[in-house]
Each structure stands twice: as structure tokens, then as C-alpha cells.
Amino acid sequence: MMRGRVAYAGAIHEAYPEGDNIRLADGRIRQEHEVVWLPPIEVGTIFALGLNYAEHAKELQFSSQEEPLVFLKGPGTVIGHRGVTRRPVGVAFMHYECELAVVIGRTAKNVRREAALDYVAGYTIANDYAIRDYLENYYRPNLRVKNRDGGTVLGPWFVDAGNIADVTQLELRTIVNGTLQQRGNTRDLVTDIPALIEYLSGFMTLAPGDIILTGTPEGVVNVNAGDEVVCEIEGLGRLVNVIASDADFGRV
Structure with a gap:
């Protein structure tokens, strides 16, 4: 459903x-x-994966890491479908990141990967914007890159896990102003969903409503004020978002 x-x-x-x-x-x-x-659910803790598609890591000239690159996001980052995301004045490279968002359904602690999907309530689409100008390094993502108000669009739908036949074979696409710019598939995740749940629950307790953003494929391009960005994931729908300027937000 x-x-x-x-x-x-x-x-x-x-x-x-x-x-x-x-x-x-x-x-x-x-x-x-x-x-x-x-947002289609009441959001708990947000775990975001960096560089979890090999081709995207290569696109950014970064070699794969031994452990998943995970960072946390605050609740103020999240907005819903058809929301507006601000592009600060003076930045050179701001880009979308279409991601499969995994929603935890029950308390998970020390979960083995073989049972990990039993702890998933369902899935939704995330568009997690980044401003590369603000990035210090890939091992310590700068707060301004990934924790800006309204920088993470979530929705439009929450889809029960049982309605997705194979979460390892979902196509992702991002369309900017009507032009296809990004395309990938969840089969190319460096660290897959069961392994992510096993890793995270091995040192902390995951709670219902927690979300894991699983990373984005290659194909990110700069976006500007006025651009419409559409993220699509097979079986989950179509997430629409618009970029606005500082002036649009009353900032000059």
C-alpha cells in the first residue's frame, strides 16, 4: 500500500x-x-550514506572506504513532496541526490544481516541535496553540506515493504527541467540494506521511524534557482521539488 x-x-x-x-x-x-x-512518516533519526554507489564515488574521484561512510541528519532538514529548497547565494556547485530511503519498523539491536529485512517497515524516496563548496572532506562531512533546513525532500509516498518484490533491483532516475540527468539501480549499492542494518544495529539501537538514506548513483549536476527536480524510484512514485534563491526566501 x-x-x-x-x-x-x-x-x-x-x-x-x-x-x-x-x-x-x-x-x-x-x-x-x-x-x-x-514527509510521509513521522521521522526519527536519519542515517545518511555517503559514496555508497561505486560509480558515484568514482565520479567524485574518491576511492571506496572500508566501512560505510555514515552521518546523521537533523529533523529540520526534511520537507515533503513539492517543497522548495533554497540555493544560497554565491555557491558554485549544489546538486540533488536521489536515494532509496529505508524506514525501520521495529526496534533493532545486534541484528544479523540474514534477518535484517524483517526490521524494515517500508520505503520512500529521498532527494538529499549537497553543496560541494562547503565540503571539508569525505571522512568528516561538513554540517552545512548535509544539514541545511529544507535540504532533504522525502516522499511523496510510504510504501510497505511487502509491496516491493525485490528491493535489490529498483531503478532510480533524476530528471531536471525535463531532462534525464541521473540513472542507477539499487543492485549497485556498495553496502546493501541488510549489511547497513547489521552494521548500524551492531553499535546502536535503531527505533521505529528511523530512516536510512542509502546513497545516490552517479550523474549529479549543478542546479539553480527555478529548476524543477524530479526523483523517481521504481515502485515508489515520483518526488517533485523546486529550487529557490535566497531572495525568494526573503534573504538578500
Whole structure:
């Protein structure tokens, strides 16, 4: 089942796909642009993977690491489908990152990889923006690169794990202003989902609502104010986002 969360008429509603429209939990049918989209779940701790596709690491001229490169993200980073992300003035290289987001469904501690997928509630799409100007190095990702307000778009739908036949064979695509710029497949993950859950739960407890952003494939390009960025993952839908300038946010 696909389900999302939206704000409409002063209340928060569960929403479901209904052809080209959405259906609220009370049965009302609305168009996508008539509602404010929220992240599809109540977000817990966000674990983000860096350089978890070999070709993307090569694209950034980085050799693979022995352990997963993981960092944390604060809750203020997250916005929903059709949200707006700010591009600060003066930066040279800001890019999208289309990622499969894994949502933990129950408390996980010292989980073996053979049982790891039993702890997954479902999946959604993430677009986790980065500003390379701010990066200090790949071993210590700068907070300004990955923890900016509104820099992580999540949604539009949460899809139950049981509705995804094979999470190891999902195609990812990113389209900027109508042009396909990024394409990859989850079969190319350096550290796969069971191994990530085993690794993280081996030294800390994962809780329901925690999210693992599994990394992005090669094909990142610079985006500018006014650009529309669409991230698609097979079986999970289509996540739309727009870039805005400092001036659009009232910053001059």
C-alpha cells in the first residue's frame, strides 16, 4: 500500500494515490497542488550514506572506504513532496541526490544481516541535496553540506515493504527541467540494506521511524534557482521539488 501525509483545510490527513489525484482518508478527492505535502512518516533519526554507489564515488574521484561512510541528519532538514529548497547565494556547485530511503519498523539491536529485512517497515524516496563548496572532506562531512533546513525532500509516498518484490533491483532516475540527468539501480549499492542494518544495529539501537538514506548513483549536476527536480524510484512514485534563491526566501 502507498500512503502519504498532507495538510489540508487546517488538518493533517493520510492520503492515498487516486489516479492523477489523491484521496484523503475521509474520502475527499483533491489534486496534488491543492494540499501541502508533509514527509510521509513521522521521522526519527536519519542515517545518511555517503559514496555508497561505486560509480558515484568514482565520479567524485574518491576511492571506496572500508566501512560505510555514515552521518546523521537533523529533523529540520526534511520537507515533503513539492517543497522548495533554497540555493544560497554565491555557491558554485549544489546538486540533488536521489536515494532509496529505508524506514525501520521495529526496534533493532545486534541484528544479523540474514534477518535484517524483517526490521524494515517500508520505503520512500529521498532527494538529499549537497553543496560541494562547503565540503571539508569525505571522512568528516561538513554540517552545512548535509544539514541545511529544507535540504532533504522525502516522499511523496510510504510504501510497505511487502509491496516491493525485490528491493535489490529498483531503478532510480533524476530528471531536471525535463531532462534525464541521473540513472542507477539499487543492485549497485556498495553496502546493501541488510549489511547497513547489521552494521548500524551492531553499535546502536535503531527505533521505529528511523530512516536510512542509502546513497545516490552517479550523474549529479549543478542546479539553480527555478529548476524543477524530479526523483523517481521504481515502485515508489515520483518526488517533485523546486529550487529557490535566497531572495525568494526573503534573504538578500
